[in-house]
Amino acid sequence: MALRVTFVATARSSERPAERFGDDRPLDQAGWDEVRRAGGGLLPLAAAELRYCSPTPRSRATGDALGFAPLVQLALRDCDMGRWRGLTLGEAMAREPEAVDAWLADPRATPHGGESLLAFIGRVGGWLDTRPREDGCRIVAVAEPSVIRAALVYALKAPASTYWNIDVRPLSTITVTGHAGRWNLRFDGPFEASHASSGVWAQPTRA
Template sequence: MHVRVTLLAAARSSPLLAERFDDDRPLDLAGWNEVQRAAHALVRLAAAELRYCSPTPRSRATGDALGLSPLAQPALRDWDMGRWRGLTLGEAMAREPRAVDAWLADPYSAPHGGEPLIAFIKRVGDWLDTRPQGLGYARPGETPIADDGGRIVAVAEPAVVRATLVYALKAPPSTYWNIDVRPLSMVTITGRAGRWNLRLDDRTVQA
């Protein structure tokens, strides 16, 4: 048995250059407009048997705007950035340049007092490995019948998508910094606990 997990990055709540660590602001008008423009290409996500989201306002709002009614998952919360929460990278660098350099170089470090990168990756990886497998279709009120390909969708913060990919591909933690996740981009991974594969589908705008 295996499961297919599609990760959808939440719509933005600010310009990309103004992205802030552990940002819990709601979607702004630009973000809402982005979701509406992309809705026709994302409507098929509602067919997933299980629909989740990060517990951030913009992840919830993105999922709700697409008609997913996703269930918030604490394990999919954004990266805990401690006292840097709400800052941009530039602002953190201006305040604590040596701490930022150490943080970027060492996945085990957490000079901000929050969560090390390695712990963040493990957190989302543990969530991924405990997803129910073999979900099937059933009429309302019936128990789903096991088959070979349950579908799950998770609307998540870009940082969560990046960490999930690093874990699924068993890549070095430093790979996290080389993954660019754009708002409303999608990626699908298939498999089961400890054995995941990246799936690219040219029929959609998946990244």
């Protein structure tokens, strides 16, 4: 029985989306302007039978502004970055360069005292695999870019390092179809193409 799950990336809360680990700031004016501009194109997604969002303020606000009235899902929370929460990558490097190197190199590493990248991907994937199995059911989830990246790595059964090579822009969309253990990436045409973003986000390196 095939499900259709469309992820919508949250609108921005700063000029550089997801700039800080565990960023939970609300939408800024630029974010609200983005939602207004994209609202018409994303409106059809409000017809999904199930509508969810990450627990961050900007995810909830994005979903509400788009008319989704989403249900918060704790499993779609951002990766727990432990004592690095609230820091930029550069700030974490300045404080603990060796720990950051270990974290970037090993998806099982937890030098920050939080959650490993591998555990994060598994948690998000577990949420995806446990969606109600009703054939043809449409699901929409407004989520943080990091959560969407984790979902794609899981759905495609890609190496964890692939996470660093996925770029998710504000209010972009991506759809996966299938069921637990078998997911396919889907591109449907003009609607998705007009809002989806593709690209490569290179793994950060120390200066």
